[in-house]
Amino acid sequence: MADVDLLLKPREAAAALGISYATIKQWILAGTLRTTKTPGGHHRIPQSALTPLLKSSSTKSRVDSRERFRAVSGRNQLVGKVVEVKFSGLLAKVVLSIGDQQITSIITADAAREMQLRKGQTAGALMKATEVMIVRV
Template identity: 55%
Template sequence: MLTPREAALRLGISYPTMKQWLYNGKVKAAKTPGGHYRIDESELDAWLHKARGPETPKREMMRTISGRNQLVGRVVDLRVEGLLAQVKISIGGQILTSIITADAARELNLVVGETVAALVKATEVMVLRV
């Protein structure tokens, strides 16, 4: 659970903006017995693709690449074993799992809760009716 100030920092917005979002119900939060707001990290997932904070991946901070399928999310699980690492990223409430090298995970200093971007590069995209 994050304070409004921590949530604002995570999204790269101002604290007053976060407070207005809370007051207007744009962001759901719980209230402590003392009347303070606490925001679940999963509530921020829907807003991460618009994030502009210094600790969030922005196009300007990333390597210049041709891939445009960049999905911003939060690391919810990280398992490093041997040469490989399994990274689970929550993107808008959906979980994307990626297998990368353990060296890459260490190089990126990945930890649970970190905001990251997943670059999807595929030759085919299948559509399934749900």
């Protein structure tokens, strides 16, 4: 039986390479990255198309997600586990468990969906004045 090449969504491919979604989209539109299209016209990237890019990026030093997160200029940063994500219209309630404490943030539903926040994931909270921003790590 022949091996089947796994098809990834652009966001999944970007995450696998450790780059932004915008960069993946630029590569697709420029024809730099081979894709196939679904019947609905959505791009899917064969996992084999990422292999050369993964090999070239493996020589670069890998920064773990906490170090990448900490590169943000804000200094009030906490990393914890997502214990709740609740969508309500345009907003989403995100609750992080940090040690024996919980912190709650209300963010846009679009932002929560874009970060693909799910219960059990590691995420970070950035606090600036009275606002708390959630960053998926």
